[in-house]
Amino acid sequence: MSAVAIKGWCPGALRPMQSGDGLVVRIRPRGGRLDAIQAAGIAELSARHGNGLIDLTSRANLQIRGVSEEGYPFLIEGLAGLGLLDADSDTEAQRNVLVTPFWTGADDTQSLAAELERALATASLDLPTKFGFAIDDGSERVLAGASADIRIERDRKGALLVRADGALLGRPVTRSDAVPVALAMAEWFMASGGATNEKRRMAAHLAGGASLPLSLRGDAEPVAQSADPGPGLYLAGAMVGVAFGQMPHQTLSHLAASTQALRMTPWRMVLVEGMHEMPRGADLVTEADDPALRVIACSGAPRCREAHADTRKLATALAPHIPADARLHVSGCAKGCAHSGPADVTLVATHEGFDLIRHGTVRDALVLRGLTGAGIIANPSVLTGGH
Numbered sequence: 001m002s003a004v005a006i007k008g009w010c011p012g013a014l015r016p017m018q019s020g021d022g023l024v025v026r027i028r029p030r031g032g033r034l035d036a037i038q039a040a041g042i043a044e045l046s047a048r049h050g051n052g053l054i055d056l057t058s059r060a061n062l063q064i065r066g067v068s069e070e071g072y073p074f075l076i077e078g079l080a081g082l083g084l085l086d087a088d089s090d091t092e093a094q095r096n097v098l099v100t101p102f103w104t105g106a107d108d109t110q111s112l113a114a115e116l117e118r119a120l121a122t123a124s125l126d127l128p129t130k131f132g133f134a135i136d137d138g139s140e141r142v143l144a145g146a147s148a149d150i151r152i153e154r155d156r157k158g159a160l161l162v163r164a165d166g167a168l169l170g171r172p173v174t175r176s177d178a179v180p181v182a183l184a185m186a187e188w189f190m191a192s193g194g195a196t197n198e199k200r201r202m203a204a205h206l207a208g209g210a211s212l213p214l215s216l217r218g219d220a221e222p223v224a225q226s227a228d229p230g231p232g233l234y235l236a237g238a239m240v241g242v243a244f245g246q247m248p249h250q251t252l253s254h255l256a257a258s259t260q261a262l263r264m265t266p267w268r269m270v271l272v273e274g275m276h277e278m279p280r281g282a283d284l285v286t287e288a289d290d291p292a293l294r295v296i297a298c299s300g301a302p303r304c305r306e307a308h309a310d311t312r313k314l315a316t317a318l319a320p321h322i323p324a325d326a327r328l329h330v331s332g333c334a335k336g337c338a339h340s341g342p343a344d345v346t347l348v349a350t351h352e353g354f355d356l357i358r359h360g361t362v363r364d365a366l367v368l369r370g371l372t373g374a375g376i377i378a379n380p381s382v383l384t385g386g387h
């Protein structure tokens, strides 16, 4: 196999990213679902060709970490055997589809996801790599807080709509119109200069003054947005998290052995399909009030060579001090790999200690700089503005 094509951002399986701990190989499960054989296979490939650690990402994907250049071709061969590869890296990059994990066999979710994925594979849209779609067609919108540019949702009467992210209202569609209208919206985004916008995202394009054509606009109001779901039992199965969204390969094997399929979520949890009691395991987060769910941290030192601090050690120490409804994001450098959105408090490690940002992202204005990890642990009220 030819030399590994290493690119900077949005890694895929066919376009891995070099990180401090080796290559990161991202897998995008079709329809947001892995059958048990695929999940067990990923665990085995991670053990054999990676460092045994698997990330759950905020785009509902998995990442096999710590892959060597020598092991990469064998890993790709294994993923191909599991049916987890696209035809090429461009097709893979465009297949950015988030799917609500709460679907049932009787609704449209999986057929919409499959139709959209097929349509994206043959469309020449050349969308920006972070541009994505969400199929959030349940009776509540569970993906509204997750990153997507074009959303397929429902109104209060249960009718489907397609909504551009950033627009309050969507265009009503029939089941057969939903995917063609979503693709037409993506085409309009490109044709109207959306990809030249600094953020290259739909909401920024609309906020910058772009106006959807009449054919893509509508007055359909989507159903209410739900809070991000927590671990627990749902009709579709048991949802469990893993601290910092990363699990050892044994945990994925264990989950795969207990179900027919795993459904991926953007909340760094997986839904174990058909399971009606919470799975147990040392690495699993099964309680909604577990402090581990209040903190987000990237790999950090020593796992990433860009890192200026051990993010997970600090986040673990601070988690009990974070209110249950708040989120702390600890980033090892200004790239903010673990979380691109805002958090109540963001700490960014630099050469000179930690920068602190409130109610913003790693890119927003900081309110304090030069904090030390030990100083924050000794006085965690600094996070919320106390002394």
Ligand code: SF4
Binding pocket: 298, 299, 300, 301, 304, 305, 306, 307, 308, 331, 332, 333, 334, 335, 336, 337, 338
């Ligand atoms: S944000 Fe974290 S994981 Fe990403 S490059 Fe910086 S230190 Fe590494």
